[in-house]
Amino acid sequence: MSAVPQETTTSAVRLSSNQYGKAENRVVRVYRDSARHELRDLNVTSQLHGDFDAAHTEGDNGHVVATDTQKNTIFAKAKEVGISSPEHFLLTLADHFTGEFDWVTGGRWAAEEYGWSRIEGHDHSFFRSAPEVRTAVLKRDGDRDHLLSGFYGLTVLKTTESGFVGYPKDRYTTLPETEDRILATDIATRWRYNTTVGVDFEATYAKVRSIILSTFTDHYSYALQHTLYQMGQKVITEVPEIDEIRFSCPNKHHFAYDLERFGLENPNEVFYAADRPYGLIEATIARDGVEDAPEAWADVAGYC
Numbered sequence: 032m033s034a035v036p037q038e039t040t041t042s043a044v045r046l047s048s049n050q051y052g053k054a055e056n057r058v059v060r061v062y063r064d065s066a067r068h069e070l071r072d073l074n075v076t077s078q079l080h081g082d083f084d085a086a087h088t089e090g091d092n093g094h095v096v097a098t099d100t101q102k103n104t105i106f107a108k109a110k111e112v113g114i115s116s117p118e119h120f121l122l123t124l125a126d127h128f129t130g131e132f133d134w135v136t137g138g139r140w141a142a143e144e145y146g147w148s149r150i151e152g153h154d155h156s157f158f159r160s161a162p163e164v165r166t167a168v169l170k171r172d173g174d175r176d177h178l179l180s181g182f183y184g185l186t187v188l189k190t191t192e193s194g195f196v197g198y199p200k201d202r203y204t205t206l207p208e209t210e211d212r213i214l215a216t217d218i219a220t221r222w223r224y225n226t227t228v229g230v231d232f233e234a235t236y237a238k239v240r241s242i243i244l245s246t247f248t249d250h251y252s253y254a255l256q257h258t259l260y261q262m263g264q265k266v267i268t269e270v271p272e273i274d275e276i277r278f279s280c281p282n283k284h285h286f287a288y289d290l291e292r293f294g295l296e297n298p299n300e301v302f303y304a305a306d307r308p309y310g311l312i313e314a315t316i317a318r319d320g321v322e323d324a325p326e327a328w329a330d331v332a333g334y335c
């Protein structure tokens with residue numbers, strides 16, 4: 032039997048949003064201008080927006096700045112411009128790609144930074160020290176920039192000055208009220224700058240981190256929700272360049288272990304640290320009167 036040629040049909044489609052680039056370039060910049068070396072350790076992703084229609088629809092790569100070229104540019108800029116902060120480095124990349132290629136109208140550049148400290152003050156030996164990973168995401172669309180900074184993985188715990196009472200009780204509620212419990216969480220946060228001009232990103236990062244940590248300690252927490260709100264309120268109050276801050280924080284439950292079975296009292300001294308399930312508390316605190324900017328957050332995975 033001879034095969035009957037099948038008629039193939041193609042649905043009418045159009046190319047909608049697209050972006051492309053090189054993800055997770057692990058660039059380490061060492062400054063060796065003196066015997067006392069400095070170090071920045073980043074994981075950088077570059078993705079371009081613009082007129083790449085023909086590449087998708089025609090197979091014409093005339094506009095496709097190769098992802099390999101984007102990778103090389105990241106390493107070249109680490110040498111030429113240096114890395115004074117993740118945010119400044121991303122702005123450098125954005126200026127380069129939008130300046131160099133007419134059809135590149137914007138993009139998304141993201142970085143994570145890993146913190147190192149000197150081993151006993153040593154000139155050129157370091158240990159990975161920062162408990163948190165610092166993050167930055169820059170989205171450029173024409174002449175509009177959206178810049179998010181943040182961190183994740185900063186684990187904090189307080190052994191008292193936290194409680195949880197007053198919640199509704201129904202037939203499925205078993206949780207006893209407590210006015211004295213452990214409060215522990217891994218802080219993940221991102222904040223949105225209202226400008227990229229004239230900001231000292233290093234100082235601002237240190238300030239926000241410090242506000243978040245000191246706020247965790249400075250009040251009686253009625254719930255993790257209550258604590259996140261206070262952290263956000265303080266950041267927005269004290270940092271005029273920030274209009275919005277988001278938190279995503281697990282409530283890392285610590286249950287007082289039942290020692291009565293062994294004839295022992297346990298006045299909040301011995302706990303079982305459960306790893307799952309965990310409460311997941313997320314909140315955005317925004318400056319009053321300022322419009323939301325959903326496009327700034329569009330490509331951020333999860334809540335923040």
Ligand SMILES: O=c1[nH]c(=O)c2[nH]c(=O)[nH]c2[nH]1
Pocket residue numbers: 195206253254255256282310
């Ligand atoms: O800080 C808390 N927030 C909650 O929403 C909650 N729910 C719960 O069971 N424990 C807690 N703790």
